[in-house]
Amino acid sequence: MINTLYLPELREMLAAEDQSGLAEFCRTLHPARIAEFMEGLSPQEAWQVIQTGDRATCAEIFGFLPEEIQIKILETGDRQALSQLIADLPADDRVDLLNRVDTTIAEDVLSLVPSDERRDIRRLQAYPEGTAGAVMTTEMAKLPESLTVGTALEELGRQAKDLETIYYIYIVDAEDHLRGVVSARQLVTRLGRPETPLADIMERNLVTVEATDDQELVAGQVADYDFLAIPVVDQQQRLVGIITYDDVIDVLREEAEEDAYRAAAVEPLEDGYLQTSLLVLAWKRGFWLFTLFLAALLTAFALKSYEQIIDQVPWLVFFIPLIMSSGGNSGGQSATLIIRALANKDVRLSDTRRVLARELKMGLLLGSTLSLVGYVVGFLLLDGPQPLELLTIPITLLIVVLFGTLCGAGLPLLFRRLGVDEALMSTPFVTVLIDIGGIVIYMMVAVRMIGGLLEQVRPAL
Amino acid sequence: MINTLYLPELREMLAAEDQSGLAEFCRTLHPARIAEFMEGLSPQEAWQVIQTGDRATCAEIFGFLPEEIQIKILETGDRQALSQLIADLPADDRVDLLNRVDTTIAEDVLSLVPSDERRDIRRLQAYPEGTAGAVMTTEMAKLPESLTVGTALEELGRQAKDLETIYYIYIVDAEDHLRGVVSARQLVTRLGRPETPLADIMERNLVTVEATDDQELVAGQVADYDFLAIPVVDQQQRLVGIITYDDVIDVLREEAEEDAYRAAAVEPLEDGYLQTSLLVLAWKRGFWLFTLFLAALLTAFALKSYEQIIDQVPWLVFFIPLIMSSGGNSGGQSATLIIRALANKDVRLSDTRRVLARELKMGLLLGSTLSLVGYVVGFLLLDGPQPLELLTIPITLLIVVLFGTLCGAGLPLLFRRLGVDEALMSTPFVTVLIDIGGIVIYMMVAVRMIGGLLEQVRPAL
Numbered sequence: 050m051i052n053t054l055y056l057p058e059l060r061e062m063l064a065a066e067d068q069s070g071l072a073e074f075c076r077t078l079h080p081a082r083i084a085e086f087m088e089g090l091s092p093q094e095a096w097q098v099i100q101t102g103d104r105a106t107c108a109e110i111f112g113f114l115p116e117e118i119q120i121k122i123l124e125t126g127d128r129q130a131l132s133q134l135i136a137d138l139p140a141d142d143r144v145d146l147l148n149r150v151d152t153t154i155a156e157d158v159l160s161l162v163p164s165d166e167r168r169d170i171r172r173l174q175a176y177p178e179g180t181a182g183a184v185m186t187t188e189m190a191k192l193p194e195s196l197t198v199g200t201a202l203e204e205l206g207r208q209a210k211d212l213e214t215i216y217y218i219y220i221v222d223a224e225d226h227l228r229g230v231v232s233a234r235q236l237v238t239r240l241g242r243p244e245t246p247l248a249d250i251m252e253r254n255l256v257t258v259e260a261t262d263d264q265e266l267v268a269g270q271v272a273d274y275d276f277l278a279i280p281v282v283d284q285q286q287r288l289v290g291i292i293t294y295d296d297v298i299d300v301l302r303e304e305a306e307e308d309a310y311r312a313a314a315v316e317p318l319e320d321g322y323l324q325t326s327l328l329v330l331a332w333k334r335g336f337w338l339f340t341l342f343l344a345a346l347l348t349a350f351a352l353k354s355y356e357q358i359i360d361q362v363p364w365l366v367f368f369i370p371l372i373m374s375s376g377g378n379s380g381g382q383s384a385t386l387i388i389r390a391l392a393n394k395d396v397r398l399s400d401t402r403r404v405l406a407r408e409l410k411m412g413l414l415l416g417s418t419l420s421l422v423g424y425v426v427g428f429l430l431l432d433g434p435q436p437l438e439l440l441t442i443p444i445t446l447l448i449v450v451l452f453g454t455l456c457g458a459g460l461p462l463l464f465r466r467l468g469v470d471e472a473l474m475s476t477p478f479v480t481v482l483i484d485i486g487g488i489v490i491y492m493m494v495a496v497r498m499i500g501g502l503l504e505q506v507r508p509a510l
Numbered sequence: 511m512i513n514t515l516y517l518p519e520l521r522e523m524l525a526a527e528d529q530s531g532l533a534e535f536c537r538t539l540h541p542a543r544i545a546e547f548m549e550g551l552s553p554q555e556a557w558q559v560i561q562t563g564d565r566a567t568c569a570e571i572f573g574f575l576p577e578e579i580q581i582k583i584l585e586t587g588d589r590q591a592l593s594q595l596i597a598d599l600p601a602d603d604r605v606d607l608l609n610r611v612d613t614t615i616a617e618d619v620l621s622l623v624p625s626d627e628r629r630d631i632r633r634l635q636a637y638p639e640g641t642a643g644a645v646m647t648t649e650m651a652k653l654p655e656s657l658t659v660g661t662a663l664e665e666l667g668r669q670a671k672d673l674e675t676i677y678y679i680y681i682v683d684a685e686d687h688l689r690g691v692v693s694a695r696q697l698v699t700r701l702g703r704p705e706t707p708l709a710d711i712m713e714r715n716l717v718t719v720e721a722t723d724d725q726e727l728v729a730g731q732v733a734d735y736d737f738l739a740i741p742v743v744d745q746q747q748r749l750v751g752i753i754t755y756d757d758v759i760d761v762l763r764e765e766a767e768e769d770a771y772r773a774a775a776v777e778p779l780e781d782g783y784l785q786t787s788l789l790v791l792a793w794k795r796g797f798w799l800f801t802l803f804l805a806a807l808l809t810a811f812a813l814k815s816y817e818q819i820i821d822q823v824p825w826l827v828f829f830i831p832l833i834m835s836s837g838g839n840s841g842g843q844s845a846t847l848i849i850r851a852l853a854n855k856d857v858r859l860s861d862t863r864r865v866l867a868r869e870l871k872m873g874l875l876l877g878s879t880l881s882l883v884g885y886v887v888g889f890l891l892l893d894g895p896q897p898l899e900l901l902t903i904p905i906t907l908l909i910v911v912l913f914g915t916l917c918g919a920g921l922p923l924l925f926r927r928l929g930v931d932e933a934l935m936s937t938p939f940v941t942v943l944i945d946i947g948g949i950v951i952y953m954m955v956a957v958r959m960i961g962g963l964l965e966q967v968r969p970a971l
Contacts, residue, residue, distance in 0.1 A: 074536050076791055078715050081735045171837045209699045216694070217679055233677070233694055240663055272541045272763065274574075275756040277738075294755045295736040301759065302733065305766030312773050313846035313937060314839060321856035322847050327868065334843050341839050342880050346887055348831035353891055359827055366820055366827050370809035370834055370945055378775060378802050378938050381797045385774035386783050389767060395782035407788065414792050419803050423952050426807055430814055476774060477839050484831055500536060 063094055068101050075102030075110060076353040084113035092121035096332040100130060103335065105210070108137035116149070117324055118472075123150045123158065131163030135170075139213055141186040141296065141436070144173040150453070173290075182260035182268045184300060185281045185290030188348055190218040194228055197234050199243025205233070214293050220251050224285040229253045243303045257282045257449050260289055266293055312385070314341060314477040343480040348373075348488055355492040364431050365495055368442055375419055376449035376487040377480035381456030383408055384479045388471050391461060401462050408458040409451070416450030434499075443492075448494065449487045456483055524555055536563030536571060542553030545574035553582035554690030555629040561591060565729045566671070567597035577610070578785055584611045584619065593622030596631075600674055602647040602757060605634040628669050634751075642728045643721035645761060646742045651679040653708065655689055659697050660704025666694070675754050678739050681712050686748040688741055690714045718743045721750055728753055729761040731960065773846070775802060775938040798938070809834075809949055815951040825892050826956055829903055830949070831886075836880055837910035837948040838941035844869055845940045849932050852922060862923050869910070869919040877911030895960075902959040903950075910948045917944055 054073070063072045064121065075083060075098065087095045095118060099110045111119065111134060123131060134159055136142050147155045147170065159167055169187055176182025190212050193202055201218065209215050218236070221231040229251035239245050257280050258267045271279050271294065281290040307317040316333035318325050327335075352369075353357070360364060387404065390396035396404055420443035427434075427442045457479055461471035518533070522624060523531045536544060536559065546554045556579060560571045572580065584592060585605065596604050596619055608616045620628055630648055637643025651673050653662055662679065670676050679697070681690040690712035700706050717729045718741050718884065720741055732755065741905050742751040768778040777794035779786050786794075813820070813830075820826060848865065851857035857865055881904030888895075888903045922932035 050830055061578045079717055079735065082717070101766060143965045206699045206701045209695050215698060233698070234670050237663060237676060237694070238667045240667045256540055256543070272756075274540065275759075277755070290805070294738070294759070297735075298755070298759060298762065301762050301766070301779060305762070305769070306854075308766070309769060309773065309846060309850055312770065312841045315843050315846060318847075319630075321854065322851035323856055323861065323864070323868075327871060327875075330847075331872060334840070334872070334875055335879065338836070338839055338843065338876055339879065339883075342832070342836055342883065344833040345832045346883075348835075349828045349887065349891060352828040352831070353825075356824070360824060363817070364814075366830075367810045367813040369827070369830055370813070370949070371803070371806045373831055373834075374806040374809075374942065374945065375799070375803055378799055379795070380801065381774045381938065382776050385776060386791075389770055390783035393767075393782065400784065403784070407784075409786055411792060411795070414788075415796055415799055418796065418800065422803065424805075426810065430810060457665075477842065481835065482837065486789060 053137045056089045059090065059094075059098060071098050075099060075106050080109040081113040083510055084115075087114070091116045093125060096126050104133065104137050108134055112138060112142055116146075117320070118148055120150050124154055128157055128161055131158045135159070135162050136166045137391065139186055140169055140173060140290075141184060144183070148174065148178075156274040167463050176260060179264050181258050181262045181264060181281050181292060182290070184264050184267070185260070185292045186213045186296075187290045189278070189280075189288070189291040190215050191221050191225075191288060192218055194220050194222065194246075194248050194251075196247050197243060198239045198245045198247065198250070201231070201247055201288035202236050202240075202243070205236075214278055214291070217291070218408065219280055219288055220247055220248075221288050221292070221434065223384040225289075227255065227257065227286055227288045230255055230280070231364050232311045250388050255280065257286075258292070259284065264300050265304050268297045268304070271297040272301065277363065299346060308472060311472060312476050329487065341477050341481055344478070345484065348484050351485060351488045354472045355488075358492055358495055362434075362438075362495060362499055364433055365441070365491070367430070368427070368445075370492070371423070372442075372449055372491055373484045373487045375446055376453040376483040378453075379412065379415055379435055379450045380457035380479050381454030381476040383411075383454045384461055384476055387458045387461045391465055391471055398465055401466075404458055404462065405455065412446070412451035412454035415454070416447040419450060420444070420446045425503055438499045444498065445487075445494045446490045448490050449483075452486055452490060453483045456486070517550045520548070520555075522560060524558060527550055532559050532562035534584045536560060536567050541567065541570040542570050542574040544574075545838065547580050548575070551578045553588060557583045557587055565594065565598050567602050569595055573599060573603055577607075578781070580607055581611050583925075584964055585615055586654065589618055590713055594617045596620070596623050601630055601634060601646055601649050601751075602645060605631055605644070609639075617929055626645065636780045637721060640725050641676070641721065641741050642719050642723045642725060642753060643751070645725050645728070645757050646721070646752045646753045647674045647757075649674045650678050650739070650741075650749070652686075653679055655683065655707075655709050655712075657708050658704060659706045659708065659711070660707055662692070663697055663701075663704070666697075675739055675752070677935070678741075679708075680754070681708055682743055682749050683746070686750075688718065688743055688747055688749045691716055691741070712950040716741065718747075719753070721746065725761050726765050729758045729765070730756060732758040735760065764971040769933060771939050772933060775799065784805070802938050806945065808946050812946060812949045816949075819953055823895075823899075823956060823960055825894055826902070826952070828891070829888070829906075830952070832884070833903075833906055833910055833949045833952055834945045836907055837914040837944040839914075840873065840876055840911045841914030841918035841940050841944040842874075844915045845922055845937055848922045850925055852932055859923065859926055862927075865919055865923065866916065869915040873912035873915035874908070877908040880911060881905070881907045901962045902956045905959065906948075906952045908953045913947055913951060914944045916953045917947070931951050 087098060097116065099107045102110065159170065173182065173187065188211060190205060192204060192210060196204065205215055205218065216233045217230045218233070219227060222228055231251045232246055235250050239250065256270065256274060258270065260281050260283055267279065271292065278291045278293045280288055281292060283289050310317045314337035316336060318333065321454060389394060420453065423446045424439065424443040427439050460479060464471040548559060551559065556575065560568045563571065620631065634643065634648065649672060651666060651669060653665060657665065666676055666679065668795055677694045679692045679694065680688060681692060683689055692708055692712045698713050700711065717731065717735060720730065721742050721744055728740065732753065739752045739754045742753060744750050771778045773797035777797060779794065848857060885900065885905045886905040887901050921940060925932040
């Protein structure tokens with residue numbers, strides 16, 4: 050639901066060109082809430098509203114607008130005003146944004162941006178998406194070692210409004226090599242002794258990341274260490290940027306989103322569901338759906354090859370979906386548990402034997418419970434088969450669930466060992482594999498359990 | 511892999527009771543890394559090592575140890591030393607921890623903790639898990655409105671070491687009612703004018719949460735607003751705590767984890783995979799596996815009721831798994847897309863019609879592609895059926911995929927409309943529903959497409 054609380058007033062002020070009223074509106078609330086209240090406006094109207102605020106407020110509110118609105122504003126707004134906006138946006142956000150609009154427009158706007166800001170944008174644009182360099186900002190507090198607590202605080206006060214965070218101050222030498230870090234907390238607790246040299250209080254043992262590191266890895270590190278920000282260095286250990294906690298939160302959300310899509314065999318979306326065009330969405334789903342379909346076709350071939358068995362014992366057919374779904378579900382559970390455990394470093398490759406032993410026990414436990422129910426239901430549903438023949442159902446269920454848990458747990462471990470990201474192995478994919486195995490197991494058990502079948506069908510197996 | 515870099519030295523120093531060497535080790539690295547390097551030690555050894563550091567360092571390193579080690583230390587360590595540790599731990603972390611150890615031990619340790627800290631622990635313990643109150647810390651910078659920038663900075667310097675964050679300073683009246691917030695950044699930029707009253711610069715429009723709010727909601731808010739911390743108030747708008755970005759990161763990770771488990775029909779684990787006992791794990795998996803099994807049993811009944819059709823047209827059987835998996839996979843994709851879109855507010859209930867129209871088109875697009883391939887394969891695999899009879903396969907595939915996309919998208923929307931959390935509706939559950947529907951659709955199409963079948967089986971339908 051769009052928040053329409055201020056919508057009538059906003060429209061009225063826009064119609065009356067009430068600049069001071071609009072400027073007042075931009076000032077009174079948190080920028081994120083103002084962005085929320087403007088959801089009902091067109092991109093042009095929203096742009097008109099936020100331009101009434103001062104430059105900093107305008108850039109802040111703009112930063113909280115939904116991305117598709119931001120892009121529309123960039124595509125339609127006045128170049129001069131936009132270049133000012135771009136200069137005021139956080140270094141990391143504007144690069145993301147410029148990468149998403151039409152190149153001609155981006156170049157047009159960029160040509161009007163002050164040259165030092167433009168250089169900064171070009172530098173960040175050079176890092177491929179998904180790396181630390183592409184997420185970092187270059188607006189960090191960077192001070193020389195020679196300062197004291199007092200002079201550092203003064204310098205910080207001067208720079209504060211242009212910085213993304215002032216809470217970590219990075220100490221560098223003349224060539225920007227990272228020497229240490231001082232927190233604003235340390236400075237504030239030493240207010241009484243302003244002559245203390247930074248070199249005396251700075252932390253020299255730093256955790257840093259390289260600009261080319263994977264963003265997911267970096268996010269995990271900031272999250273593990275409870276850092277507010279982490280410094281990004283180049284190969285010569287020169288400070289090139291920082292990644293702040295809010296970017297880390299964005300990365301974590303994005304990755305969780307991607308994992309959820311992958312688990313359902315959908316290629317991750319870049320935009321919202323309704324913003325993604327039908328054809329793009331069809332491709333992102335169709336690719337995996339089609340791959341799974343081709344794999345599932347094998348089940349048709351498998352069943353065809355057991356035609357004789359099914360012909361002779363038609364009741365076997367009734368339990369095909371049940372057996373397949375039991376194997377698939379237990380396998381999907383194991384796969385998810387192991388993929389998560391590997392990601393959280395709860396399980397390592399060296400635990401392979403222990404994991405498989407656990408899943409073996411788990412399969413026996415779960416499989417035998419399902420078997421029991423399966424046997425009773427089979428008994429109630431069918432009157433044809435002998436009690437002994439009916440044992441095909443529980444025996445198959447047990448083996449299939451066991452097969453499911455072992456495959457589900459074993460495949461991610463195998464992927465990891467081969468150096469392939471195990472998260473790429475989606476649950477539906479595991480399920481299809483187990484489906485095919487399930488059919489083969491079912492038919493093999495039937496042949497052994499149902500009298501008179503063995504001799505006749507042996508050639509077919 | 512356990513990091514064994516420092517393990518031999520640590521063991522040596524422990525054996526030699528080299529207190530100063532161990533204290534040196536505790537001082538030189540980031541607490542998180544020290545915790546990492548001690549992974550190979552027993553809980554008792556780790557506890558011995560960190561006790562050599564000063565109290566603050568000891569508590570910090572302890573905070574980074576894996577939870578199961580923390581619990582073991584609490585269960586075996588000396589009560590007096592532990593009560594000191596508890597007093598030094600962040601207010602929110604220690605409550606979590608005490609809630610996880612044996613109650614007798616927790617009470618034993620608590621009885622030795624200073625009474626004001628104990629009162630604080632009891633108060634936080636009163637909030638149910640999953641609420642803002644249970645995640646918040648009570649260690650925030652809280653100052654009266656009457657201070658100036660200069661006096662506030664001095665006061666902050668005094669309190670800093672006991673606070674979880676000094677970067678937001680909350681301004682309260684005599685009864686702790688929240689009046690506003692000032693950031694450390696604002697103070698630092700006004701260092702040159704220390705006489706500025708806080709009342710002049712504080713932000714009065716605050717976004718707050720209530721202690722009883724759901725933690726997921728709160729985390730979303732902090733993440734949306736890019737806050738470092740959010741104030742938690744009681745029903746009288748009195749400040750009772752704050753939730754900081756690092757807790758938000760933990761909540762976001764936890765929720766992503768839960769979503770992943772739910773999507774695979776596993777009840778979320780509280781501990782790591784290897785730390786969870788086999789029986790607990792069996793229950794968390796078995797409950798859903800069994801529920802899905804009972805639902806899947808319906809497929810057996812459905813197939814049994816179509817016994818006559820299958821008897822007459824045995825090749826129909828070969829395509830049962832293929833048809834079911836196509837419906838299930840496309841339905842799972844739609845369900846995941848809509849559940850994510852609802853969570854991200856990309857899709858709202860008012861978009862129901864638009865979403866269903868999209869999924870209808872999507873189903874037609876995906877379904878007709880699969881149909882085409884299905885027909886060709888059917889043609890190559892079978893020699894019995896007439897080309898017209900074989901149309902049963904593509905027609906069923908199209909309808910089943912359509913049924914899948916519409917159910918997959920419609921069910922989360924229906925759940926949301928009924929006020930039930932749509933994330934509880936796991937993908938395997940959607941799949942089972944579509945499986946059963948798929949069989950019914952298949953058989954109905956077969957009856958209509960295959961000559962001579964209609965008359966004979968009508969009574970069975």
